[in-house]
Amino acid sequence: MGKREQYVQLIEAMIQEEGAGALEGFLAAQSGLPGPRANMELAAAFADYFAAYVDIELWDIVQAWTRITPYEAPTGSPREFLPFCAIQAFGAVYCRCDPVTMGGIFNLFSVVAEDPRWRMRESVAIALQRVAPCHSEDVLILFEKWVQVGTPLYYRAVVATLAEPDLMENPARARAALRLSEKILRRISNLPLEARKNPDFKTLVQGMSYALSVFVAASPDEGFALLEKWATREDPDIQRIIRENLRKNRLSKAYPERVAVLL
Structure with missing residues (x-):
């Protein structure tokens, strides 16, 4: 016991x-x-x-x-x-x-x-x-609402919840995590510099800097397509998020060639 x-x-x-x-x-x-x-x-x-x-x-x-x-x-x-x-x-x-x-x-x-x-x-x-395991759809509906609200701590709650490898064993849930992550990346890219000085924003960036690697590992083809799309953005916070995720062992060791192209 x-x-x-x-x-x-x-x-x-x-x-x-x-x-x-x-x-x-x-x-x-x-x-x-x-x-x-x-x-x-x-x-x-x-x-x-x-x-x-x-x-x-x-x-x-x-x-x-x-x-x-x-x-x-x-x-x-x-x-x-x-x-x-x-x-x-x-x-x-x-x-x-x-x-x-x-x-x-x-x-x-x-x-x-x-x-x-x-x-x-x-x-x-x-x-x-x-x-999530028993009411996944309820959770995803809630997360869509939270992403629409537009606060960094809501965004962080979304990715922190989903960045659990056991949850990502469900392919549909993994795809949903990538879809929500892209919406959050888009929100981040539209934030003015002043808003990025808020400690809540820094908390979000820290969460995004590892969560994406969990989602990409669960759905590599769609995940790397997302990373490739956002890796070219000339936004220092977006670049940091993409770079930190690519350096995670779950990606760098499992997909070294794909990672090397983007780093």
């Missing part, structure tokens, strides 16, 4: 003995925060438990955690772990929900995707990675 499964059993036993109200203190104490890495195994285990055993009381508790503000739980604080877990939990339970509740969960994700706390933004990507 792995650590994640052990955590699920521990959570189940604790709730049976002490009630769901004991979760807050337990999760915060075991969060790994402050520190360089949150307890990802515990967060995943809590989401697993939530999806399997949620009741009205637990739903209300976890929903309240999503309203914990950056002021109440700044980046790196143990209390930040509560909304971090909550977002993943709602991603895990999404596939069991009715359409109205599904819409509410996606509305929540749309808000948190622009949260000033980087860990909270990451929780949205993790949550949507749970949704």
